[in-house]
Amino acid sequence: MSSKVPSDCMKMDPVSGVQNQEFYVDKDGTSRVDLSFVEEPLGLPGSEGYGWPQLEFGDxxxxxxxxxxxxxxxxxxxxxxxxxxxxxxxxxxxxxxxxxxxxxxxxxxxxxxxxxxxxxxxxxxxxxxxxxxxxxxxxxxxxxxxxxxxxxxxxxxxxxxxxxxxxxxxxxxxxxxxxxxxxxxxxxxxxxxxxxxxxxxxxxxxxxxxxxxxxxxxxxPRRNPPEASMDGAVCSAVxxxxxxxxxxxxxxxxxxxADFGSAQLFDKPKELEVTSAPLRAPEVLLLGSWNEKVEIWTFGCLIFEFVVGRSLFRHESFRDPVKDITLDNVAYHLYQMACFLGEVDFPPEVLQYSRLASTYFNTDCTFKHALPLLLFSIRGQINSTKKFSPEDVKSTNEIVKRCLELNPADRPTAAELLNDPWFLGVE
The missing domain is CATH 1.10.510.10 (Transferase(Phosphotransferase) domain 1)
Incomplete structure (x- = not known):
């Protein structure tokens, strides 16, 4: 894995004997450098958004x-x-x-x-x-x-x-x-x-x-070859x-x-966007108010991923060449939700408190774009893998759909979901 550091942050003198630096002069005559790192970019300031620890074996x-x-x-x-x-x-x-x-x-x-x-x-x-x-x-x-x-x-x-x-x-x-x-x-x-x-x-x-x-x-334990940094030559650990x-x-x-680095506390202010984009609940995509039920949506997506072997939703833009309609990342993600879940309208309870609702929906909770709703059932996608019995397809579809309720109030709590029949006999 390599790490590329933006050149507009870096003003430094050449470091001899290393190959990961490329110097140039920008339009205002300032000398700058592009730095490429094999792993984490050591030797860059914590004050500028970096600051990975420089630890030695035996420290x-x-x-x-x-x-x-x-x-x-x-x-x-x-x-x-x-x-x-x-x-x-x-x-x-x-x-x-x-x-x-x-x-x-x-x-x-x-x-x-x-x-x-x-x-x-x-x-x-x-x-x-x-x-x-x-x-x-x-x-x-x-x-x-x-x-x-x-x-x-x-x-x-x-x-x-x-x-x-x-x-x-x-x-x-x-x-x-x-x-x-x-x-x-x-x-x-x-x-x-x-x-x-x-x-x-x-x-x-x-x-x-x-x-x-x-x-x-x-x-x-091994170390990578020396690399240039603002702290001079550094050698990251492999x-x-x-x-x-x-x-x-x-x-x-x-x-x-694990990794509670992005954790939010019930009693602390909440950031606007959370969770990896393909796993985001609709209320997060729409910059609405959210609570712990966002994790139930994400969990439903993870069930699909673990069982089918690919993501359910794609967070990317889409263009329909026939109708000449282009959807941005959020619009296409929301459209997939409607298609997979068979929901013609989004619930007003979600849209009412969402900052982006008016960007993507009319006042009657219908999409602003004119693409017809195409139904691609989650059950059909699970069944298409040809790996599961009809009973497993049915039960897996049911627990995924139970998690993927557009209205977070309709999703179960994590404690309630623990009693789902899908987990019977699992240790």
């Missing part, structure tokens, strides 16, 4: 220097995650270290990851468990890093999908039931995750401490996740919701 960090960094497990938009050895308990842990920018947002009360983790951690096995938290001073221009210590998990469902390309229905149901338990627990604690997706559903590790020891010996389990072993794993 000892945290209270009483109890955590020794062993390897990088992964990185994302706002953090990197590391395998560390906890000398306090003589076992491995994972440490998620936020960027300097994200840490600053947290200190200003703009993100509530720590508060969310503190609320959901405890007796429930299906939400990320926080063992400890601390602030690491960081290096160079990165700023400070909020660090969250958790157990070592085996990886995420996205990685498992990439490895196996298919989830048998019993495994898909197990993953989804555990995820739903996590959602219900989070909601009971006043937390809305808002970013449920394959990457943010983790599974437990079946590896012992001795297994991890052996992995570090057979596949030792992402080396733990080996994924077989499908048989995956049936033995526990699944849980």
């Amino acid at each position: 000892k960090i945290g209270p009483d220097l109890r955590y020794e960094i062993k390897r990088k497990l992964g990185w994302g938009m706002n953090s990197s995650t590391w395998l560390a050895y906890d000398i306090g308990v003589n076992d491995y842990v994972a440490i998620k270290a936020l960027t300097g920018y994200a840490t600053e947002l947290r200190s200003r009360g703009r993100i509530w990851e720590l508060e969310a983790l503190q609320r959901v951690s405890g007796s429930n096995n299906h939400c990320l468990h926080l063992l400890n938290e601390f602030t690491h001073p960081g290096k160079g221009s990165s700023g400070e890093h909020s660090c969250f210590v958790t157990p070592v998990y085996g990886g995420d469902v996205k990685t498992l999908w990439a490895q196996h390309k298919n989830f048998p229905l019993p495994l898909a149901k197990r993953m989804l039931l555990h995820t739903l338990r996590g959602i219900a627990h989070a909601h009971s604690k006043g937390v809305i995750h808002t970013d449920l997706k394959h990457d943010n559903i983790f599974f437990s590790s079946l590896l012992s401490r001795q297994d991890i020891d052996a992995t570090l010996v057979s596949n030792p 992402t080396q996740p733990l080996p994924p389990p077989s499908l048989d072993d995956a049936m033995k794993c526990e699944y849980l919701i």
Whole structure:
């Protein structure tokens, strides 16, 4: 994976001996640089939206220097995650270290990851468990890093999908039931995750401490070649996740919701847009008021994805060449909802409090565009895979439709959905 940094942010002198920099002079005579990074762009300021932690293998960090960094497990938009050895308990842990920018947002009360983790951690096995938290001073221009210590998990469902390309229905149901338990627990604690997706559903590790020891010996931690940055030459660590389990072993794993970096609290102000675009509920697309029921819509989309193997909705523009009608991303997404669910009109309860309702709908709740409604049943799409019995097609369609109610008031709560017949016999 590579990371490209916008050139309009970068004004710096050349760094010798590295190949990831391209200098040029813009129209006003200012020298600028394009920087391309193999992984997370180290050495760029936290104050400008960056600030990934610059950790070395063997670094000892945290209270009483109890955590020794062993390897990088992964990185994302706002953090990197590391395998560390906890000398306090003589076992491995994972440490998620936020960027300097994200840490600053947290200190200003703009993100509530720590508060969310503190609320959901405890007796429930299906939400990320926080063992400890601390602030690491960081290096160079990165700023400070909020660090969250958790157990070592085996990886995420996205990685498992990439490895196996298919989830048998019993495994898909197990993953989804555990995820739903996590959602219900989070909601009971006043937390809305808002970013449920394959990457943010983790599974437990079946590896012992001795297994991890052996992995570090057979596949030792590595670093990428030097790269130029505003802090000079830097070398990012190579992402080396733990080996994924077989499908048989995956049936033995526990699944849980992780990465509460976008979490919203029931008692805090809510941001306007949440959730990955294809998984957004109609009230989010329309910039309306929303609550925890957005997660039920997303969960219904995830059921379809796990079972069928592709997204239900496409968040993209569309042009009908016959009628010469073009729909933007939101209009086409809403149109798909109507087609898949067989809803001619959107409920006035949703449109009444949505800022974009007048952009896409008439006062009688009909679409402003003139495309005819084409019915593509969700049941038909599930059946088209030719993988399931008629009974499985019927029950899967019913739980998906139960989640995908256009009016959030008509969707079940997560706790109610746990009793759906689709989950009978699932552990």
